[in-house]
Amino acid sequence: KQEVTQIPAALSVPEGENLVLNCSFTDSAIYNLQWFRQDPGKGLTSLLLIQSSQREQTSGRLNASLDKSSGRSTLYIAASQPGDSATYLCAGSGYSGGGADGLTFGKGTHLIIQP
Amino acid sequence: NAGVTQTPKFQVLKTGQSMTLQCAQDMNHNSMYWYRQDPGMGLRLIYYSASEGTTDKGEVPNGYNVSRLNKREFSLRLESAAPSQTSVYFCASRPGGTGVYSNQPQHFGDGTRLSIL
Numbered sequence: 001k002q003e004v005t006q007i008p009a010a011l012s013v014p015e016g017e018n019l020v021l022n023c024s025f026t027d028s029a030i031y032n033l034q035w036f037r038q039d040p041g042k043g044l045t046s047l048l049l050i051q052s053s054q055r056e057q058t059s060g061r062l063n064a065s066l067d068k069s070s071g072r073s074t075l076y077i078a079a080s081q082p083g084d085s086a087t088y089l090c091a092g093s094g095y096s097g098g099g100a101d102g103l104t105f106g107k108g109t110h111l112i113i114q115p
Numbered sequence: 116n117a118g119v120t121q122t123p124k125f126q127v128l129k130t131g132q133s134m135t136l137q138c139a140q141d142m143n144h145n146s147m148y149w150y151r152q153d154p155g156m157g158l159r160l161i162y163y164s165a166s167e168g169t170t171d172k173g174e175v176p177n178g179y180n181v182s183r184l185n186k187r188e189f190s191l192r193l194e195s196a197a198p199s200q201t202s203v204y205f206c207a208s209r210p211g212g213t214g215v216y217s218n219q220p221q222h223f224g225d226g227t228r229l230s231i232l
Contacts, residue, residue, distance in 0.1 A: 032218050042226075043224050044223040046223075089158070102173050102174075103160065105150075107157040108157065
């Protein structure tokens with residue numbers, strides 16, 4: 001059974017800093033790994049998806065990496081802004097075909113960017 | 116540009132009552148999912164549907180039933196609600212399929228906040 005762990009559970013940094021959120025997973029037979037953002041009282045917004053054959057993906061100030069051999073993924077946020085304050089979730093997809101794969105989620109990192 | 120729409124947004128039930136949570140997507144996606152989110156537990160998969168006419172159990176299916184009414188709609192039913200089912204319920208969808216469609220992200224609705232007294 002896949003288990004996903006996120007460290008730290010909470011993080012507070014001043015605006016402008018670069019920061020890294022960590023995600024680890026137990027089953028290396030992961031098909032893809034996704035990072036989501038969740039704002040209070042809202043649903044999840046997909047940020048990045050890294051396929052198992054890829055090492056990283058970038059979108060704007062966000063960069064996510066995937067190392068299947070070590071069971072780790074990181075989300076790098078450059079030049080953080082107060083608007084980046086949210087809970088960030090990583091999730092692993094373990095089914096390799098048919099498109100029916102449900103996600104196994106970590107518990108999230110609650111991020112606060114201080115103005 | 117609705118995406119995934121869930122109704123209702125909030126609901127309070129008494130123990131033993133039944134209700135159906137509705138989910139509809141307008142993106143022509145094949146696969147749909149129901150998750151619950153509880154404090155300290157993260158999101159857990161309840162049921163999913165790979166395509167119209169098929170459904171399968173996820174990690175925590177007990178106490179729930181689902182119906183994939185058509186390609187757009189996937190409902191979640193609580194037959195006899197229990198306080199342990201107090202949670203936020205999220206519906207999600209993705210294109211599904213194989214090949215280039217197999218690595219597309221899931222799109223989530225805004226959730227239904229359900230309290231059972």
